[in-house]
Amino acid sequence: MIELDALARTIAAANAVVVVGAGTKRDVGGAVPSGATEVRVPAGMVSYEPADMTVSVLGGTPVALLDGALAEHGQECPLDPRDSAATVGGVLAGGLSGHRRLRLGPARDRLLEVRFLTGDGRVVRGGGPTVKNVTGYDLPRLLVGSLGTLGVITQVTLRTQPRPQHSSWAVSDAPPDDVRDRLFRPTCLAWDGRATHVLLEGHPEDIASEQARAGLRRVDGPPTWPEHAHRGRASVRPGALGALAARLEEVACSWIAEGGVGTVHIGTDTEIALADARAAVEAESGWLLRETGAPNLDPFGIALPNFELMSRIKDAFDPSGKLNPGRLPYTRVAA
Amino acid sequence: MKLQLPEDDLVACVACGLCLPACPTYRVTGLEIASPRGRIAAMQAVQLGGAPIDAEFTAAMDACLVCRGCEVACPSSVPFGHLMEAARATLQPRRPAQRRFAEWLGYRLVLPHHGLLLALTWLLAVAQRLRLVPNRFGLPRLSFRSLRTPLDADAHPDVFLFTGCVMDAWQREVHRAALTVMRATGARPGLPGVHGGCCGALHLHAGLDDQARALAKQVIASLPPEGPVVVDSAGCGAAMKDYGRLLDTDGARAFSARVRDFSEWLAEQAPLPLRPSGTTVVVQDPCHLRHVQHAEHAVRTVLRGGYQLVEIDDDGLCCGAGGAYSVTEPSLSAAVRARKVDAIRAAAGDGPFVVASANPGCAMHLAAAGLTVQHPAELVEEALP
Amino acid sequence: MNRVIEVDVEARVAWVEPGVLNLDLSRMVTHLGLHYAPDPSSQQACTIGGNVATNAGGPHCLAAGVTSSHILALDIVLADGSVARLGGLEPDVPGLDLRGCFVGSEGTMGIATRIAVRLQPNPPCVRTLLLDFMSIDAAAATVSAIIAAGIVPSALEMMDARITRAVEDYVRAGYPRDAEAVLLAELDGLPAGVEAAVAVVDRVGREHGARTVRVAADAAERALLWKGRKSAFGAIARIAPDYYLHDAVVPRTRLVEVLHQVYEIAAAHELIVVNVFHAGDGNLHPILVFDARDPGIWDRVHAAGDAIVRACVAAGGVLSGEHGIGLEKRDLMPLVFNVDDLDAQARLRDAFDPDGRANPQKVLPRGSRCGETMRVPEGAWV
The missing domain is CATH 3.30.70 (Alpha-Beta Plaits)
Incomplete structure (x- = not known):
C-alpha cells in the first residue's frame, strides 16, 4: 500500500485537494479553486468472496473493471453504468444510483464499509465488511453523495448480488405510474413523455407473462439517455x-x-x-x-437544507476545509 | 409481607415483550407498568427483590383486566392469570375498609344469595322505569315478565344449562333462547338444583379464593353427576372449566371436563338449519372464551348459516369489561372500550350491524357504548326456521 | 406518538409517528397490497421509532435490506431543541445524507418525531420451505450453497435442536423435534422465478443432507411456521428462565466454523447455548440460557458472551448486526475500530449534539475523542 501512503502524505501536505477519478464528474457541484492539488486514488481488487456476496476494491477502480470481475462469478454490483470509465469511488462520492434504482435501490444501500483519507492524511474506516452491520455510526452512507468533501474514498466493500437470469426491455404508451400498477416491481420505468421503456429482470417466463399482461411491446434495448452539451x-x-x-x-x-x-x-x-x-x-x-456544462448555472440552484448541520459535519471531518473545496457550499462555522 | 406466588412461574417470564401488544391496558396507556411484563416485574420485585407492597404496587395489580390475552401471546406459557389472581389474593386483606365493605356487600351478600339478587333486580327494574338508571351503566332493559316467568326444565334431562347469578336476574331471556335452541337439536335440557347460583368467577378475580372455592363446591353439588354442563356466559364457563385446578379434587376435575360453552356444545351437535338473514354480525370474542376456553371458533360455526359474519381486526383484544373492572377502574375501562368500539365500527362498515357476544359482562359494557349486542344463543334462536 | 399520519398509496409512502408498532403498520396497509419490509422478530411489539434508532433488521432483510433502506425522510428534534427534516420524498437531496446518518444512531443524534417509510408491494407468489438436518454443519453448509447457486431467498433462517423443540412446544407448527437443525427459507416474487428457486433450494438442501423439505401448503401454514421462528426468544423459558442474547455478524462462509466455536465456548463455561438466527446474512444470535438464581452464574455468562463476540470478530465479523451497541457493547468497540475510526465517529456525533445531551455515553466508548472527559450534562436525555 505504498501508493496509499504517498497519497496520504500528499493530502496532509496540501492546502487544497481535488479528488480526480476518471474525470467524468468535474462539473458536479461547485468549481474547485485552481491551484488545488489533484490526487488520484489507486485502482485494484482487494478481495472478492462470491459466497459472501461482498467485494472489496480500491476507490480508483473503474466500474467496468469491477463489473467484469463480478460477472465471472455470475454476480454484479449495480452502480451507475452510464460512464463505463467512471471509478467506484467517484460514482459513490457522486451518489449516482443508475437506472435500475427502482428495483435495486440507491447506491448508498450497496456500500458496506468505507476507508477514506482525512484532510490530515489519516485513514478512517467506517461500517464493516459483513452484509449486515450496525456497529457504530453509518459513515458509509454519509460518504455516499458527499462529493469528496468529507474524505477521499480509498477503499470500499460493496454488497453484490446474482446477475439477473434474464432481462428484457419493452415499451408502453402509458405513463409510468399506470405501467407500474400492472407489474410486480419492474427494474426501470424510463419515460420520455411519449413512451415508457420498461426493464424487467428475472425468469424469462415471468418476464414474458408480465409483458403480455401489461400490454408491453418488446424492444431491443434501453432508450437513449440525453446526450447534450x-x-x-x-x-x-x-x-x-x-x-x-x-x-x-x-x-x-x-x-x-x-x-x-x-x-x-x-x-x-x-x-x-x-x-x-x-x-x-x-x-x-x-x-x-x-x-x-452550463458553467454559469448554480450547481444546485437551491439552498442546501440543514446547512448548518452539514457544515458542522464538514468541520468535524475536514477542519481545514481542504478536501474538494467549493464542491458543496458549506458555511464556515468554526473559526 | 410476601406475595405467595409460585416462584418457577414467576421467573418464567423472559421479558421478551411479545405480550405487550396483546395487553389492552398497555395498548391504551403505553406504560410498562400497565403491561404484563411490567406487572410480572413488579411481582418479582416484591417477592424476590424485597420491594414493599405499597399503593403503587396495589394500583398496578388492580389495573389489570385479567383478560389473559397475554397468556396466548406468551411463547413460554407464563400462567399470568393465575399469578395475578394469586397476587390479588395476597393483597385482599390489605384493602381499605370501604372497599372491603363494598366487596362484602356484592360478593358475599348479594351474588351468592340468588333470592336477594332477584329482589334487588325487581327494585332496579322499577328504578329503570323511573329513569333513575343512566344508560351509560349498560344495564339491559329489565323485564318484569321475564323475572316473573321461571325457566322450564325438561324431564329426564340429558344436558344441563347453567343459569348463574347476575345473568339469570338480568339476562334470563338469553337462557330462554339457549333452552329453545338446545331443544331444537333434540336435546332435553335440565337446570341446576338449589344453590346452583353464582360460579365464583368474580370472587376469584378479586382475590377472594375461599369464597370462590365454596361457591364452586355448591355449583358442582347443584348438578347431577352425568351429562354436559352448558354455560352461556363465557366468564362463568372459563371459571367452571378451572374448578379442577381450584379445588384440586378428582370430582372437580371430572366436573370441569363436562363444562361446555353454549356455542362449543352446539357446534358439537348436528348442524341446525338456519334461515339466512342479511344481517351483518360482528363477532366479538370475549377474552374468557378466546384466551382461556379457546372456543371462539365455535361461535362462528353456529352463526355462519344465518348471518353475514364480520371479523374484528384486533387479535381479540379485550373490550374493557373485565367483570367488575368497569366499576373499579372506570377510566381505563372506558379507554379500552373506546378502542374496541372503533375496531368494531371499522369492521362493520357503513350498514347496520349487530355485535355477537358470548359473555354478559362484555355485552353490557359494549351496549353502554351504544352498540346493539346480542348473545349467539339469541341470534341462533331468531334464525331458527 | 403512535399514529399513522398518512398513507400515500400511489407513492407507496407512509408518514408515521415513532410509536407506531412495526406489525401494525404492515397490517394497516395490507389491504392496499402493500407492506413495510423490515420485520424484526419482535415486530408485534417494537416501534418504527425504535427500528430507526437501531437500524433494525429481521428475517426479510436478507433480500429487502435493513431499516435504513426503507426510511425516506425524518423529522427530528436535535439536542439543542431545533428541528430538522432529514432526507425527503425526492430520490436525492442536495448535500450529505443526514437521513442515513441518523438511522441507527441509537438516539444519540436526536429524536425522530415523524418518519416517512417506503412501502413495498406484496409479492404475488410466496413459498416457505422448512428443511431439517441431522447436523448443524449440514444446515450451515446448505446456507452457503444456496447463495452460491445464485439464489437470494427473501429470508433464510436457522434454528438449532433445543430452540426448535421449545418453539414447537408453543406453536405446534410441525417443526421436527428430533432434528439437529432446521432451516426456514422463503422465496417470493413472480411464480416462475419462485418455483425455479424452490427447486434449487430443494435440490441443494437434499444434496447437503436435508432429511425432509416441506413446502408450506398455504398462507396459514406459512404464518404458523413464521410464528414459531419469531417466538423463539420468548420460548426460551421452556429451557431455562433467563437468557443472554448476543447479536453478531460473520461472513456467511465462516458460519460453520464460528458456530462450532460458539458451542465450545458455552460448554467450556458450563452453559447451555441455543442458536436461532438470520443465517442468510451470517447474523448470529447465540443465546446463553441459564437460571439467574444459580450463584456465580453471571460471571460465567458474561465471560462466555465476551468470548463469543471475540470469536465472531476474529472471524472477520462485526459486533452487532441489528441490535446495536448501546452501553453493553460500547467498550468492545475498540475490537473493531481503531483510534482514528472512533475519533471520526465521535466528531460526527458532536456535530449533531455538541454537548452530548442525547443518550449520553451510548455507542462510543470513553476516550473516543482525543483528550476527552466524559460527563453527563445536566438535564441530559438518557
Missing part, C-alpha cells in the same frame, strides 16, 4: 413527474424520467434552456443538479 439531473417526488413533463414541453430539452423514483435526466443544447428546465423542476418542488 448541458445536462442536469433533477429530483422530484415521483408523483410530480406528470406535471413536470407538462412543464418541460415548453423547454427546448430532451429528458428521460425514472418512473417511481423521481430522477429526471435532462439534456439541452443551451445553458439558458437548462436554466429553464431547472425552473420547471423547482416549480414542482424539486431541484436540479448540474451534471455537465
Whole structure:
C-alpha cells in the first residue's frame, strides 16, 4: 500500500485537494479553486468472496473493471453504468444510483464499509465488511453523495448480488405510474413523455407473462439517455413527474424520467434552456443538479437544507476545509 | 409481607415483550407498568427483590383486566392469570375498609344469595322505569315478565344449562333462547338444583379464593353427576372449566371436563338449519372464551348459516369489561372500550350491524357504548326456521 | 406518538409517528397490497421509532435490506431543541445524507418525531420451505450453497435442536423435534422465478443432507411456521428462565466454523447455548440460557458472551448486526475500530449534539475523542 501512503502524505501536505477519478464528474457541484492539488486514488481488487456476496476494491477502480470481475462469478454490483470509465469511488462520492434504482435501490444501500483519507492524511474506516452491520455510526452512507468533501474514498466493500437470469426491455404508451400498477416491481420505468421503456429482470417466463399482461411491446434495448452539451439531473417526488413533463414541453430539452423514483435526466443544447428546465423542476418542488456544462448555472440552484448541520459535519471531518473545496457550499462555522 | 406466588412461574417470564401488544391496558396507556411484563416485574420485585407492597404496587395489580390475552401471546406459557389472581389474593386483606365493605356487600351478600339478587333486580327494574338508571351503566332493559316467568326444565334431562347469578336476574331471556335452541337439536335440557347460583368467577378475580372455592363446591353439588354442563356466559364457563385446578379434587376435575360453552356444545351437535338473514354480525370474542376456553371458533360455526359474519381486526383484544373492572377502574375501562368500539365500527362498515357476544359482562359494557349486542344463543334462536 | 399520519398509496409512502408498532403498520396497509419490509422478530411489539434508532433488521432483510433502506425522510428534534427534516420524498437531496446518518444512531443524534417509510408491494407468489438436518454443519453448509447457486431467498433462517423443540412446544407448527437443525427459507416474487428457486433450494438442501423439505401448503401454514421462528426468544423459558442474547455478524462462509466455536465456548463455561438466527446474512444470535438464581452464574455468562463476540470478530465479523451497541457493547468497540475510526465517529456525533445531551455515553466508548472527559450534562436525555 505504498501508493496509499504517498497519497496520504500528499493530502496532509496540501492546502487544497481535488479528488480526480476518471474525470467524468468535474462539473458536479461547485468549481474547485485552481491551484488545488489533484490526487488520484489507486485502482485494484482487494478481495472478492462470491459466497459472501461482498467485494472489496480500491476507490480508483473503474466500474467496468469491477463489473467484469463480478460477472465471472455470475454476480454484479449495480452502480451507475452510464460512464463505463467512471471509478467506484467517484460514482459513490457522486451518489449516482443508475437506472435500475427502482428495483435495486440507491447506491448508498450497496456500500458496506468505507476507508477514506482525512484532510490530515489519516485513514478512517467506517461500517464493516459483513452484509449486515450496525456497529457504530453509518459513515458509509454519509460518504455516499458527499462529493469528496468529507474524505477521499480509498477503499470500499460493496454488497453484490446474482446477475439477473434474464432481462428484457419493452415499451408502453402509458405513463409510468399506470405501467407500474400492472407489474410486480419492474427494474426501470424510463419515460420520455411519449413512451415508457420498461426493464424487467428475472425468469424469462415471468418476464414474458408480465409483458403480455401489461400490454408491453418488446424492444431491443434501453432508450437513449440525453446526450447534450448541458445536462442536469433533477429530483422530484415521483408523483410530480406528470406535471413536470407538462412543464418541460415548453423547454427546448430532451429528458428521460425514472418512473417511481423521481430522477429526471435532462439534456439541452443551451445553458439558458437548462436554466429553464431547472425552473420547471423547482416549480414542482424539486431541484436540479448540474451534471455537465452550463458553467454559469448554480450547481444546485437551491439552498442546501440543514446547512448548518452539514457544515458542522464538514468541520468535524475536514477542519481545514481542504478536501474538494467549493464542491458543496458549506458555511464556515468554526473559526 | 410476601406475595405467595409460585416462584418457577414467576421467573418464567423472559421479558421478551411479545405480550405487550396483546395487553389492552398497555395498548391504551403505553406504560410498562400497565403491561404484563411490567406487572410480572413488579411481582418479582416484591417477592424476590424485597420491594414493599405499597399503593403503587396495589394500583398496578388492580389495573389489570385479567383478560389473559397475554397468556396466548406468551411463547413460554407464563400462567399470568393465575399469578395475578394469586397476587390479588395476597393483597385482599390489605384493602381499605370501604372497599372491603363494598366487596362484602356484592360478593358475599348479594351474588351468592340468588333470592336477594332477584329482589334487588325487581327494585332496579322499577328504578329503570323511573329513569333513575343512566344508560351509560349498560344495564339491559329489565323485564318484569321475564323475572316473573321461571325457566322450564325438561324431564329426564340429558344436558344441563347453567343459569348463574347476575345473568339469570338480568339476562334470563338469553337462557330462554339457549333452552329453545338446545331443544331444537333434540336435546332435553335440565337446570341446576338449589344453590346452583353464582360460579365464583368474580370472587376469584378479586382475590377472594375461599369464597370462590365454596361457591364452586355448591355449583358442582347443584348438578347431577352425568351429562354436559352448558354455560352461556363465557366468564362463568372459563371459571367452571378451572374448578379442577381450584379445588384440586378428582370430582372437580371430572366436573370441569363436562363444562361446555353454549356455542362449543352446539357446534358439537348436528348442524341446525338456519334461515339466512342479511344481517351483518360482528363477532366479538370475549377474552374468557378466546384466551382461556379457546372456543371462539365455535361461535362462528353456529352463526355462519344465518348471518353475514364480520371479523374484528384486533387479535381479540379485550373490550374493557373485565367483570367488575368497569366499576373499579372506570377510566381505563372506558379507554379500552373506546378502542374496541372503533375496531368494531371499522369492521362493520357503513350498514347496520349487530355485535355477537358470548359473555354478559362484555355485552353490557359494549351496549353502554351504544352498540346493539346480542348473545349467539339469541341470534341462533331468531334464525331458527 | 403512535399514529399513522398518512398513507400515500400511489407513492407507496407512509408518514408515521415513532410509536407506531412495526406489525401494525404492515397490517394497516395490507389491504392496499402493500407492506413495510423490515420485520424484526419482535415486530408485534417494537416501534418504527425504535427500528430507526437501531437500524433494525429481521428475517426479510436478507433480500429487502435493513431499516435504513426503507426510511425516506425524518423529522427530528436535535439536542439543542431545533428541528430538522432529514432526507425527503425526492430520490436525492442536495448535500450529505443526514437521513442515513441518523438511522441507527441509537438516539444519540436526536429524536425522530415523524418518519416517512417506503412501502413495498406484496409479492404475488410466496413459498416457505422448512428443511431439517441431522447436523448443524449440514444446515450451515446448505446456507452457503444456496447463495452460491445464485439464489437470494427473501429470508433464510436457522434454528438449532433445543430452540426448535421449545418453539414447537408453543406453536405446534410441525417443526421436527428430533432434528439437529432446521432451516426456514422463503422465496417470493413472480411464480416462475419462485418455483425455479424452490427447486434449487430443494435440490441443494437434499444434496447437503436435508432429511425432509416441506413446502408450506398455504398462507396459514406459512404464518404458523413464521410464528414459531419469531417466538423463539420468548420460548426460551421452556429451557431455562433467563437468557443472554448476543447479536453478531460473520461472513456467511465462516458460519460453520464460528458456530462450532460458539458451542465450545458455552460448554467450556458450563452453559447451555441455543442458536436461532438470520443465517442468510451470517447474523448470529447465540443465546446463553441459564437460571439467574444459580450463584456465580453471571460471571460465567458474561465471560462466555465476551468470548463469543471475540470469536465472531476474529472471524472477520462485526459486533452487532441489528441490535446495536448501546452501553453493553460500547467498550468492545475498540475490537473493531481503531483510534482514528472512533475519533471520526465521535466528531460526527458532536456535530449533531455538541454537548452530548442525547443518550449520553451510548455507542462510543470513553476516550473516543482525543483528550476527552466524559460527563453527563445536566438535564441530559438518557
